[in-house]
Amino acid sequence: MKVLNVVGRRIPMYDAAAKAMGQAQFTDDLERPGMLHGRFVRSTIAHGRILQVDVSRALVLPGVKGVITGRDIPDRVYGIVPKGKDEHALARDKVRYIGDAVAAVVAVDVETAEEAVRLVKVEYEELPAVFDPLDAIQEGAPIVHDNVPNNISASIRKEWGDVEKAFAKSDYVFEDSFFSQAVNHAPIEPHAALAQYDPQNGDLTIWSSTQIPYFLKRNLATTLLIPENKVRVIKPKVGGGFGGKIDMFSKDFCACWFARELLRPVKFVYEREEVFQNTRQRHPMYITVKTGVAKDGKILAQQIKAHADGGAYNSTAPLMITLSCFFIMIPYRIENLLYEGYHVYTNKPTGGAMRGHGIPQARFAIERQLDMIAGRIGVDAAEMRVRNAIQPGEPHPAGFIINTCGFADSVKEAAKAIGWTEKRGKLPFGRGVGIAGASFPSGVANMAHLSSGSVVQLTREGRVNVLSGAADIGQGAETVICQIVAEQLGVPMEDVRITAADTGICPLDAGTFGSGVTVRAGNAALLAANDVRGQLFQFVAERLEANIDDLVAADRRIWVNGSPDRGMSLNDALHAYQYADNPLPIVGRGSWIPPTEQPTSLLTKNGNFSPSYSFMTQAAEVEVDIETGKVRVIKMVTAHDCGQPINPMLVEGQLEGSIMGGMGQALYEDSTCIDGQQYNPSFLDYGFPTAMEMPEMESVHIDTDDPLGPFGAKEAGEGTQLAPAPAIVNAIADAIGLEFHRLPVTPAMILEGLRKKQGKAEGTDSST
Amino acid sequence: MHLPIFTHRQPADFAGVVSALTEGSGAKVLAGGTDLLVNMKHRIEMPETLVSLKKVADIRGISLEGDATVIGAATTLKEIRQNSELERKFPALVQAAMSVGSYRHQAMGTLGGNLCQNTRCRFFNQSWQWRQVRSLCYKVGGEDCHVIGRKHTCFSTYSGDVAPALLVLDASLRITGPDGPREAPLSTLYSGEGRTPVTLGRGEFVTAVVIPGAAARGKSRYEKFSLRGSIDFPIVGAAVWRGDGSVRAAYTGVDRAPVRASELEAELAGQELTDASLKRGANLAHKAAKIAPTSVHPVSFKRELMGVLFVKAMRDIS
Amino acid sequence: MGKKTVLELMINGDTFEIACAPNMTLLEALRDKALLTGTKRGCDTGGCGACTVIMDGEAVLACLTLAVEAEGCDIRTIEGLALDGKLSPLQEAFVEHGAIQCGFCSPGFIMSATALLAEVPSPGREEIRRHLAGNLCRCTGYVKIIGAVESVAVKDRGGEK
Numbered sequence A: 001m002k003v004l005n006v007v008g009r010r011i012p013m014y015d016a017a018a019k020a021m022g023q024a025q026f027t028d029d030l031e032r033p034g035m036l037h038g039r040f041v042r043s044t045i046a047h048g049r050i051l052q053v054d055v056s057r058a059l060v061l062p063g064v065k066g067v068i069t070g071r072d073i074p075d076r077v078y079g080i081v082p083k084g085k086d087e088h089a090l091a092r093d094k095v096r097y098i099g100d101a102v103a104a105v106v107a108v109d110v111e112t113a114e115e116a117v118r119l120v121k122v123e124y125e126e127l128p129a130v131f132d133p134l135d136a137i138q139e140g141a142p143i144v145h146d147n148v149p150n151n152i153s154a155s156i157r158k159e160w161g162d163v164e165k166a167f168a169k170s171d172y173v174f175e176d177s178f179f180s181q182a183v184n185h186a187p188i189e190p191h192a193a194l195a196q197y198d199p200q201n202g203d204l205t206i207w208s209s210t211q212i213p214y215f216l217k218r219n220l221a222t223t224l225l226i227p228e229n230k231v232r233v234i235k236p237k238v239g240g241g242f243g244g245k246i247d248m249f250s251k252d253f254c255a256c257w258f259a260r261e262l263l264r265p266v267k268f269v270y271e272r273e274e275v276f277q278n279t280r281q282r283h284p285m286y287i288t289v290k291t292g293v294a295k296d297g298k299i300l301a302q303q304i305k306a307h308a309d310g311g312a313y314n315s316t317a318p319l320m321i322t323l324s325c326f327f328i329m330i331p332y333r334i335e336n337l338l339y340e341g342y343h344v345y346t347n348k349p350t351g352g353a354m355r356g357h358g359i360p361q362a363r364f365a366i367e368r369q370l371d372m373i374a375g376r377i378g379v380d381a382a383e384m385r386v387r388n389a390i391q392p393g394e395p396h397p398a399g400f401i402i403n404t405c406g407f408a409d410s411v412k413e414a415a416k417a418i419g420w421t422e423k424r425g426k427l428p429f430g431r432g433v434g435i436a437g438a439s440f441p442s443g444v445a446n447m448a449h450l451s452s453g454s455v456v457q458l459t460r461e462g463r464v465n466v467l468s469g470a471a472d473i474g475q476g477a478e479t480v481i482c483q484i485v486a487e488q489l490g491v492p493m494e495d496v497r498i499t500a501a502d503t504g505i506c507p508l509d510a511g512t513f514g515s516g517v518t519v520r521a522g523n524a525a526l527l528a529a530n531d532v533r534g535q536l537f538q539f540v541a542e543r544l545e546a547n548i549d550d551l552v553a554a555d556r557r558i559w560v561n562g563s564p565d566r567g568m569s570l571n572d573a574l575h576a577y578q579y580a581d582n583p584l585p586i587v588g589r590g591s592w593i594p595p596t597e598q599p600t601s602l603l604t605k606n607g608n609f610s611p612s613y614s615f616m617t618q619a620a621e622v623e624v625d626i627e628t629g630k631v632r633v634i635k636m637v638t639a640h641d642c643g644q645p646i647n648p649m650l651v652e653g654q655l656e657g658s659i660m661g662g663m664g665q666a667l668y669e670d671s672t673c674i675d676g677q678q679y680n681p682s683f684l685d686y687g688f689p690t691a692m693e694m695p696e697m698e699s700v701h702i703d704t705d706d707p708l709g710p711f712g713a714k715e716a717g718e719g720t721q722l723a724p725a726p727a728i729v730n731a732i733a734d735a736i737g738l739e740f741h742r743l744p745v746t747p748a749m750i751l752e753g754l755r756k757k758q759g760k761a762e763g764t765d766s767s768t
Numbered sequence B: 001m002h003l004p005i006f007t008h009r010q011p012a013d014f015a016g017v018v019s020a021l022t023e024g025s026g027a028k029v030l031a032g033g034t035d036l037l038v039n040m041k042h043r044i045e046m047p048e049t050l051v052s053l054k055k056v057a058d059i060r061g062i063s064l065e066g067d068a069t070v071i072g073a074a075t076t077l078k079e080i081r082q083n084s085e086l087e088r089k090f091p092a093l094v095q096a097a098m099s100v101g102s103y104r105h106q107a108m109g110t111l112g113g114n115l116c117q118n119t120r121c122r123f124f125n126q127s128w129q130w131r132q133v134r135s136l137c138y139k140v141g142g143e144d145c146h147v148i149g150r151k152h153t154c155f156s157t158y159s160g161d162v163a164p165a166l167l168v169l170d171a172s173l174r175i176t177g178p179d180g181p182r183e184a185p186l187s188t189l190y191s192g193e194g195r196t197p198v199t200l201g202r203g204e205f206v207t208a209v210v211i212p213g214a215a216a217r218g219k220s221r222y223e224k225f226s227l228r229g230s231i232d233f234p235i236v237g238a239a240v241w242r243g244d245g246s247v248r249a250a251y252t253g254v255d256r257a258p259v260r261a262s263e264l265e266a267e268l269a270g271q272e273l274t275d276a277s278l279k280r281g282a283n284l285a286h287k288a289a290k291i292a293p294t295s296v297h298p299v300s301f302k303r304e305l306m307g308v309l310f311v312k313a314m315r316d317i318s
Numbered sequence C: 001m002g003k004k005t006v007l008e009l010m011i012n013g014d015t016f017e018i019a020c021a022p023n024m025t026l027l028e029a030l031r032d033k034a035l036l037t038g039t040k041r042g043c044d045t046g047g048c049g050a051c052t053v054i055m056d057g058e059a060v061l062a063c064l065t066l067a068v069e070a071e072g073c074d075i076r077t078i079e080g081l082a083l084d085g086k087l088s089p090l091q092e093a094f095v096e097h098g099a100i101q102c103g104f105c106s107p108g109f110i111m112s113a114t115a116l117l118a119e120v121p122s123p124g125r126e127e128i129r130r131h132l133a134g135n136l137c138r139c140t141g142y143v144k145i146i147g148a149v150e151s152v153a154v155k156d157r158g159g160e161k
């Protein structure tokens, strides 16, 4: 096997030192001469028509430079998914949730802008509001968007095989319902944007905390009516995204609008409360699962009905509900599946992409039900998962092509590491273990044009410059890309510089979502590096009178494989290259798109969803304090098939972070509303886990080598967020015999459950 | 989120504090600021003047007067947490101090600020913007209580961790004001009323907490229930003390003031402490409080926790 | 009333003259006036620790500290830890351990941990955890952060013996 020098190593992120010193700049750290600061006036009602916005008092406040409402800007909607566009930068006729942006104010400082916000008076005609998707789909329910009379803005119904027939053949059929709550991404960096306009040439530049610079550029152009080639989006360092920055917000549009109108730089930074209320959240979802199984636990058919609470706008609606559907077909072999899913508008904060994107909700329901079924039919829950595990290379009912798959092994390894055989069902009351499995795509293939490009330059001095469109949001995408390029060119990491996610100078990229960055942008960089390598190595091969395919490179040297003496330093090679009057720097280009027959078949046809799929099983051990109902997660195991990791330390980091996210979803976090108003929009009240809550973590690497990924890599980072929550809730069931169907599982729910169980036990005692 | 405008005073002694507090109409003491400044950012408290304790002499530190322990009001919770003498004599106090917020809050937050902190409610501890959705609540000058849907009443909940510990230790306060110094039992600091939970008169402030020597002759314990092991306010907190045939219990997070559980205490007075008697006491715990749904945690759950935490705490000192 | 005054703040050994009204927080003074943007604003209400700085040896929240109250104090921010461009051992450990992902929380964590190690050179794992539990991180699950602090603490312990 090929020896690797940079790839596969535990290398710190190339920008970690700058971050450790406080020098790395995030959007809010940027300062421009004459910069103005903006704030939003937000709706105080859940649903209503805007009758009048009186900005006169705000406008005369000293220091205020501008106030606009939805009427002052073009009547254009934006949206991350083209067919789902439904949102105005500022509400135009109607407000649809508490917090909807109604007007924007800019002033010389934030304090003045805040004061001005208090002076804007908005008059509404209040309309009846609806807060639950199951209510919103009823006849006569308030209509959130007039053009969607039933409030169902996206839906999917798909059947594979013949579900009815398979149910008829099943030994058992079970139906259970579940609910998964609203969860906020809660990145520590609040969303921000800074825009600047150059009136000389009409160039508009925006620095934005975004995961999707190119989508943002397009939407800015179409909503503000500016030619796309005049808009440049630059992503500074982003302080965490988790999907919450896979969208555009009022701050982006209004910063740009004011910058152009006032000819001064304008910055908008969201308050923490706005991050909670006005960005995105994981869709709350009601899911009913009906499953037919054979006596041995083999799944014969599943029927699923899901209602996602979309909140006031679409965001990723059609994609989210599709992902939720297709990914039920993996990691288990489900030959007969009927899925009906609805994205429903309500007068609440908007759902969007969040780590796992529509899949965690479904996984919670399915993994929970699997455990319940295992118990009901007397099959071991881990064994049942192995029995149903998909195998690499087997034909897939939805047309997925699964080249590598370590799922069955991951179940066994996770079970072993948590001590399944000794512990499951055998620990003292209050303690238990649970397990859950999942799979995730390495980027979505068949969804519009999703390619990544890369340009690599090798300078005369042996310095490597990489241009990539990939958006590093803290996961380390830029580091991974640099590693790939360094490996291919035989240079150490320190020789590589990267400029990424600047739409003005970087090649096209889809953005950071669907866990596709390493595979897509990594492959593009690999191709670009190979282009450079080919040009230089051709020249070197001639000088060394060797075959180009026999050359290897490392540590700034190129030589003939097997004869270390027949070679030259990179510097000598470049020197010779220069004196032969070859153009420098050597420039290579690469572009990569996942193989797919038809680029936009996602909603309509079966087909391969992704170039590759990661697989994982997570196991939890928990302790429930049966007096207070409090759950402590003692240990989490992740057995993970992510192909060949390019940087195992970064993969671990993703995994550890997603365990925290999963614990939050299982036990702590709930973006709950009172009459449509989010009641806990602060870190204090939202309460995601601190260092005190973190359990012991163990990870087991399941070795596979993917043929399509760069150096055999597959996705890592989103998939591991899917199974922790069901694993924990399954462990609670093992610990105290209570089956929870709703997230999060709170101490109050546990105490109530225990009380009921006790009552019942006493009840049956007395009757028998 | 910007602080509203105010005047800042930094007096050097008690007299200076009193005169600064009585200057205008709305002056407040600023100690660590970890409660007050958040409330000011939310514009639920808008004092005209902040009187800082930072430079005030003789208000910080832990000392002995006879067998009584005196803790200056501006002593930080961290100083309390790290004091081994306090830990030996009054474990409940140290446990309570080290359960407040996070270590950052303990380094900044003071004993006086912890005791005098404002009450809390999900409709009250919110930003100005957030509160525009409903009518002004009674506590910030409006009419309505959104928690119980009635007018002219406020059920906001006292949630400080340290008060219950000091209540079971029978602590008293040294207070200075325009009429000079006075000493009063800690329990009298609390009005039991949500809108103005603290009874200090105009120009008055707390200079020290006094714990009687007798308190060290019993065992004490503070048991806090919150979801996270750091940062969170208590959902319910229970302090217990036992000595010379009696048991004391006090709670936070359950009512408009920290409360002593007198029914429970009476039930157990002079009793042998067995599983059964503790259970009997625990069942009476909730009688001490009128719990309102000021947080997402169900009232019934909090009621149950009162008993549970009592038993847990007692088990630890048996 | 509430008039602007000129404050002298000692930050990382340098004196900054900052014109401000009493309602300016130390966080605003650092970020908006001194342009020391390494100290981050995550919530502005004391809930995340991103704004942690060291004031007279204590790790405190700059968003809940008045700039006027910081006058006369020795204020250390993340920008003041590296010496001549060389990272402090703790900064180095954060880098090497992969304790930094997006890095937005990192300055706060590093300042908290720096204060801890100055006070308790070799804290145990549980003490590190408790000490850092007022700092939120949404990326790392805290594992590598605690590991990084532990590695420096253990080294110190070795050095003592």
Ligand SMILES: Cc1cc2nc3c(=O)[nH]c(=O)nc-3n(C[C@H](O)[C@H](O)[C@H](O)COP(=O)(O)OP(=O)(O)OC[C@H]3O[C@@H](n4cnc5c(N)ncnc54)[C@H](O)[C@@H]3O)c2cc1C
Pocket: A684, B028, B029, B030, B031, B032, B033, B034, B035, B036, B037, B038, B073, B074, B077, B099, B100, B101, B102, B105, B108, B109, B110, B111, B112, B113, B114, B115, B116, B117, B118, B159, B160, B161, B162, B200, B204, B205, B206, B207, B231, B232, B233, B234, C045, C046, C047
């Ligand atoms: C995220 C977060 C989490 C928190 N968690 C907790 C928690 O778990 N438990 C808890 O108890 N608290 C918690 N707090 C609240 C606060 O940090 C503590 O109560 C702290 O002890 C308050 O002390 P301070 O000195 O900062 O008070 P300040 O904010 O300075 O003052 C609070 C109030 O007391 C008054 N006051 C202060 N000192 C005196 C005095 N000597 N005489 C008269 N009045 C005085 C002030 O005028 C003000 O009204 C939390 C706060 C935050 C932001």
Ligand code: FES
Pocket: C040, C041, C042, C043, C044, C045, C046, C047, C048, C049, C050, C051, C052, C061, C062, C063, C064
């Ligand atoms: S910004 Fe200060 S604690 Fe969050």
Ligand code: FES
Pocket: A188, A239, A240, A474, C099, C100, C101, C102, C103, C104, C105, C106, C136, C137, C138, C139, C140
């Ligand atoms: S590294 Fe991103 S929040 Fe901690």
